[in-house]
Amino acid sequence: MVTKEHPLILLVEDEPAQREVLSYNLAAEGYRVQHAQDGEEAMLMVREEPPDLIVLDWMMPNLSGIEVCRRLKVRAETRTIPVIMLSARSEEVDRVRGLETGADDYVVKPYSIVELMARIRANLRRVRPSATGMVLEVQDIRLDSETHRVTRADQLLQLGPTEFRLLATFMERPGRVFSREQLLDRVWGRDIYVETRTVDVHIGRLRKALCGQGGEDLLRTVRGAGYALG
């Protein structure tokens, strides 16, 4: 998921005219847009670079929108990507069937562009903060609190519970200096009695873990005051 500033939207639509209109409007909203002509191509592109959301035409050559949707929804890696199904078939049966196959939303042609955009925003909003969970990033360090995983330069690191909490504390406020007392408070807990110098030891352990495979030391020692990250 490349979610930086501008969400990536995959537009799967075989009709050039429709594609043009949508493409234009999506770009105007600040999205990055990619096209696929048919289902096959769409599946490939999803595998290549998973988009943040997919707008999917129901009727398509090669692999129907319904089938694409079903395939996307089975696999864990792609299941959470919102799919908005676009269809000229306004029959209730079709709408229901569209939703049943796993589409997150179903919009009937001719649709209001404004509403479609609103639905796209609504679906995007859901995915971004929650599924991404709380991911902290500082330089090349990533800390995912949902999966409890820490990587540096895409290398998975092995941290003990205390080191994990310590790093999380630092990453919440990169650059800020924490005194040993503050760290004891936040990482160990308010009413635990632990020797002040113990912090040093854990800082050392965290350092070793972070620099394990070479890479500069991002933990700054502030003499007389405490420690800081970056």
Place this chain on the structure above:
Amino acid sequence: MVTKEHPLILLVEDEPAQREVLSYNLAAEGYRVQHAQDGEEAMLMVREEPPDLIVLDWMMPNLSGIEVCRRLKVRAETRTIPVIMLSARSEEVDRVRGLETGADDYVVKPYSIVELMARIRANLRRVRPSATGMVLEVQDIRLDSETHRVTRADQLLQLGPTEFRLLATFMERPGRVFSREQLLDRVWGRDIYVETRTVDVHIGRLRKALCGQGGEDLLRTVRGAGYALG
């Protein structure tokens, strides 16, 4: 063990007639249903026992649907609960506004019951895929919540009921770390008193079942935090 099979839906609607119809249909689909007469009551009930999904009428005394929705979406604990907004106002402006306030879906009265049900299912699927009879796949593990079958590398596995629910929980959010308490909540049920360490034992059993015919251990132990899949 009854509690967790059926998703809980909170229906917020002040008009008795509407409520009756919806309530009946939801129950017929196998959902557990709770009512709230107005916004205030709804907020209380959510705090009491968070439902899996909320159906929310736009116009209500005391605290409008829009306001309820906004409040729900602000709090981290309730943000992920899907909200389906029900409204007689079919103006595009309203639909857009409804979605903008954070509703996950917007349905216009008079609505088709069948479609509404489909939308409810679609929204639930996102949060609790296994409750809606989906097939989940993670790596080479395949879990069919409809037939209650689990295969690994196309080999049928033999799991007890508890292990099945445990695995389903993990597969709904691959990678996410669940604490033992959370697992007890979701797998055993909110108000069942069971020893925390029991979770370990079942994790062990699930491990043995999954790795039975050789294959790496996909259940990750996160010391001091809990367990995760993959």
Place this chain on the structure above:
DNA sequence: TAAAACTGTTACAGAACTGTCGCAAAAGCG
């Protein structure tokens, strides 16, 4: 109704993690 399958607890062993200490190294200071 008996056999088989499943559950929750417990106990114990081993693994992982923690907190302290002591001493060496580094940094400040006059």
Place this chain on the structure above:
DNA sequence: CGCTTTTGCGACAGTTCTGTAACAGTTTTA
């Protein structure tokens, strides 16, 4: 530069956390 203070860090004993086997009680199945 010599002295004092502060940090870094290896070693280690103690503690906490996990994996598992065993077992007795229940529920399901045949």
